[in-house]
Amino acid sequence: MAKFSPPPGTADIFPEETPRWRYLENAARQIFTLYGYGELRTPIFEYTEVFQRGIGTETEVVRKEMYTFEDRGGRSLTLRPEGTAGVMRALLNTDVMNGNEKRVFYIGPMFRGERPAAGRRRQFHQIGVENVGRTAPGLDVENIVMQMHFLEELGISGTKLLINTRGLISDRAPAEAVLREYFGRYVEDMCDDCRQRLEANIWRILDCKNAACREIILNAPDYSKAFSRESLTYFDEVRTLLGQCNIDFQVDKQLVRGLDYYVHTVWEVIHPGLGAQNSLAGGGRYELYLPETGKPVNGVGFAVGMERLLLAQEALQISTLMPAVAPVYLISLGDKARGFNLQLACRLRRAGIATLVEVENKSVKAQMRAANRAEAEFSVICGDAEMEQGIVVCKCMATGNQLELSADELPDYLIQKKSQVRTTNGD
Numbered sequence: 001m002a003k004f005s006p007p008p009g010t011a012d013i014f015p016e017e018t019p020r021w022r023y024l025e026n027a028a029r030q031i032f033t034l035y036g037y038g039e040l041r042t043p044i045f046e047y048t049e050v051f052q053r054g055i056g057t058e059t060e061v062v063r064k065e066m067y068t069f070e071d072r073g074g075r076s077l078t079l080r081p082e083g084t085a086g087v088m089r090a091l092l093n094t095d096v097m098n099g100n101e102k103r104v105f106y107i108g109p110m111f112r113g114e115r116p117a118a119g120r121r122r123q124f125h126q127i128g129v130e131n132v133g134r135t136a137p138g139l140d141v142e143n144i145v146m147q148m149h150f151l152e153e154l155g156i157s158g159t160k161l162l163i164n165t166r167g168l169i170s171d172r173a174p175a176e177a178v179l180r181e182y183f184g185r186y187v188e189d190m191c192d193d194c195r196q197r198l199e200a201n202i203w204r205i206l207d208c209k210n211a212a213c214r215e216i217i218l219n220a221p222d223y224s225k226a227f228s229r230e231s232l233t234y235f236d237e238v239r240t241l242l243g244q245c246n247i248d249f250q251v252d253k254q255l256v257r258g259l260d261y262y263v264h265t266v267w268e269v270i271h272p273g274l275g276a277q278n279s280l281a282g283g284g285r286y287e288l289y290l291p292e293t294g295k296p297v298n299g300v301g302f303a304v305g306m307e308r309l310l311l312a313q314e315a316l317q318i319s320t321l322m323p324a325v326a327p328v329y330l331i332s333l334g335d336k337a338r339g340f341n342l343q344l345a346c347r348l349r350r351a352g353i354a355t356l357v358e359v360e361n362k363s364v365k366a367q368m369r370a371a372n373r374a375e376a377e378f379s380v381i382c383g384d385a386e387m388e389q390g391i392v393v394c395k396c397m398a399t400g401n402q403l404e405l406s407a408d409e410l411p412d413y414l415i416q417k418k419s420q421v422r423t424t425n426g427d
Contacts, residue, residue: 007122008116008122009114009116009121009122009123010121010122010123011121011123020310020313021125021306021310023154024127024154024306024309024310025107025127027150027153027154028105028107028127028150029105030153031146031149031150031153032105032129032146032150035103035142035146036103037103037104037105037129037131038103038104038105039104039105039106039107040087040090040104040105040106041106041108042080042083042086042087042089042090042106043080043086044079044080044108044109044111045077045078045079045080046077046078046080046085046086046089047075047076047077047078048066048068048076048077048078049076050078050085050086050089051066051078051080051081051082051085053289064113065081065112065113065114066078066079066081066111066112066113067079067081067111067112067113079111080110080111081110081111081112082110082126082303083106083108083110083126083128083130083303084128084130084261084286084288084299084301084303085288087104087106087128087130087132088130088132088288088297088299091104091130091132091297092297096132096133096297097295097297099133099134100133101131101132101133101134102130102131102132102133103130103131103132104129104130104132105127105128105129105130106126106127106128106130107125107126107127107128108125108126109123109124109125110123110124110125110126111123111124112124117277120277120307121307124305124306124307125305125306125307126303126304126305126306127150127303127304127306128301128302128303128304129143129146129147129283129301129302129303130299130300130301131143131299131300131301132297132298132299133297133298133299134298135264135285135298135300137234137237137238137241137265138241139300140238140264140265140284140285140300141238141241141242141245141247143283143300143301143302144161144163144242144247144267144283144302145245145247147269147281147283147302147304148161148247148269150304151269151280151281151304154309154313154318155313155316155318156271156280156309156312156313156316156318157316158271158272158273158316159269159270159271159280160250160269160270160271161247161248161249161250161267161268161269162249162250162251162252162255162267162268162269162270163238163239163242163249163250163251163252163255163265163266163267164251164252164253164254164255164256164265164266164267165224165227165231165232165234165235165238165264165265165266166256166257166262166263166264166265166266166284167224167227167228167231167263167264168227168228168230168231168263168264169263169287170228171226171227171228171231174226174227175223175224175226175227176202176203176223177226178221178223178225178226179202179203179205179206179220179221179223180198180202182220182221183198183202183205183216183220184198186216189212189216190205190208190210190212190213190216191208191210191212191213193208193210194208194210194213201260203256203260204256205217206220206254206255206256207254207256207257217254218254220253220254222253223253224253231264234264234265235264235265238264238265239251249267252268255267255268257282257284261286261287261288261289262284262285262286263285263286263287264284264285265284265285265300266282266283266284266285267282267283267284267302268281268282269281269282271308271312271315272315273311273312273314273315273316274308274311274312274315279308280304280305280308280309280312281302281303281304281305281308282302282303283300283301283302283303284300284301284302285298285299285300286298286299286300286301325354326354326375326376326377327354327355327356327374327375327376327377328348328353328354328355328356328376328377328378328379328380328414329355329356329357329367329370329371329374329376329378329379329380330344330345330355330356330357330358330379330380330382331358331364331367331368331371331379331380331381331382332357332358332367332382332383333364333381333382333383333384333386334383334384335361336384336387337382337383337384337386337387338357338358338359338361340382340387341357341380341382342357342359344357344380344382344392344407344410345357347407347411348410348411348414351411351414351415352415353411353414353415356370356371356374356376358370364381371397372397376397377396377397377398377417378394378395378396378397378414378417379394379395379397380392380393380394380395380410381393381395389404390406390407391404391405391406391407392404392405392406392407392410394410394413394414396417
């Protein structure tokens with residue numbers, strides 16, 4: 001391990017990489033705003049019970065993966081392993097419990113103590129959406145449409161949308177009886193985790209990736225036949241509306257998602273460019289019980305892993321690097337010129353022009369090398385002779401062409417030239 005490596009499962013994101021991340025964030029803000037959503041920012045840690053009651057104590061996330069600690073007052077706090085529970089806690093401070101719809105999205109880091117792998121870190125980043133306060137098949141479909149719109153905006157093609165229904169909470173017992181009767185016959189052939197899940201949380205068996213378990217799971221009976229007519233009608237309408245919106249999908253009866261709060265529609269978007277762990281994004285409708293409510297909070301939403309989005313774009317050879325802002329480099333010949341250039345740099349930056357200036361006494365040759373390393377579009381040279389004439393020399397680094405301008409003329413000239421470059425490049 002290198003001396004200054006970050007902890008396992010985390011990563012430093014350097015300035016060369018952050019434009020790709022900003023591209024994802026900006027696209028999310030642009031697309032979600034079109035659907036009436038506003039950004040919500042919540043703390044990165046919550047009271048532990050927010051996740052225990054919201055996500056479910058028998059989920060893998062709560063049982064094995066949360067980073068939990070005590071503060072100085074002895075209160076149990078947890079770094080957020082997902083975004084929904086914290087968003088719901090925040091929205092309880094609004095009128096959402098009176099049936100008023102809230103549309104929010106979030107962007108930020110999450111934390112899970114998983115084994116690090118490609119596209120899966122212990123500190124990872126998600127973009128998520130929550131529509132809270134109403135229940136309707138059309139809202140589920142709108143969320144799916146919005147998610148696919150977002151992926152299309154990022155240029156990510158070749159995805160497959162899988163959908164399923166979890167039914168209502170009241171459907172769980174009869175459906176679980178069907179599954180328990182079937183899996184109980186194969187308990188000796190399943191992994192240790194699934195043996196525990198048979199009694200603790202049988203739905204997690206359907207999500208098991210163990211090869212021996214997968215073979216048993218693929219032959220499991222259709223538990224949805226035990227669902228109520230209300231649940232089946234709801235799912236039928238979701239499928240009909242998706243078809244009307246020209247969204248291709250495949251029903252996957254093994255798809256249950258990893259959290260216990262889901263009801264009715266669940267979905268997942270997979271992409272072949274991610275390898276074995278091919279899940280790109282997912283979501284669903286939920287009923288979330290929090291300590292303060294006494295009744296469930298209804299909502300629908302989805303989350304997209306930013307690291308996975310980047311991997312998918314790389315697999316598709318999509319370049320999303322926003323063009324770097326080529327700076328102007330001010331070159332000083334002497335102490336007086338250096339002081340003048342510091343003032344000039346302030347003027348240029350306030351005019352919206354990225355500007356670098358050498359603040360030490362270095363040779364012209366050294367400053368020109370620095371301008372080249374910075375990939376400056378223009379260098380602006382000023383010395384005693386130029387100051388006496390009230391001019392600066394503006395040099396195009398690509399062509400070597402030079403032009404004498406007054407300091408007052410320089411900002412407008414640079415703005416005009418940079419605008420011409422952007423137009424030529426098609427931006």
